[in-house]
Amino acid sequence: MSNPFEELSERLLNIEKILFELNFRDNLQFKSSNSSHPLTVKEAAEFLNLAVPTIYSLVSKRKLPVNKRGNKLYFYEQELSEWVKTGRKKTLHEIDNTAFLTKGKSQVS
Template identity: 45%
Template sequence: MKDTLTFDQLPEAVTKMQEKLDIIEQLLLQRQVQSPEQDEIMPVAKAAIFLDLAVPTVYSKVCRKEIPVNKRGKRLYFYRSELTEWIKSGRKKTADEIQEDALKHLTTGSKKSKAF
């Protein structure tokens, strides 16, 4: 751990911190510029490949409104970012996460008063 800063060292420390923040900001901006494929628009065939599903399965999911889709005329289009979020939304919790949630519920839920 570093030594405690003195009052006289604060201006220099703030300057260094600002420089580091500027570097982090630049890295984040570069990352956004380098990943435009996140909003890539895909037709059904490409979406099926991305999802590792058969094309008829994709059509079936669209018909049952299970998957985010954009329709223009008779054509279906998918945003890569929306499909990624759709996949993430189906994440199953681990046993440890479920147990942690249950403990949180028991500790916070039992303190609530029931007014009837």
């Protein structure tokens, strides 16, 4: 017969795991439901891990997607994420593949 304390401990661990997973899912749903919520300058700076003056500088240079109402600036996480993705640098492997494909096309033509 197994130790009742071990069985109890195992059951508690399973309950903790289930509660953790439920809490994690709830947090994801909360974040995704608020993704259309506009961010302030400070929140955008925190989201991008940049200083607030850097945000203002990028906005003034029209490099950062922004919405403006009166004197207030608003940002959306989706647009900020896309902006970050557009700055992606290719890996050496991707550059080599592109060069290889381009070189092959010019010889075929």
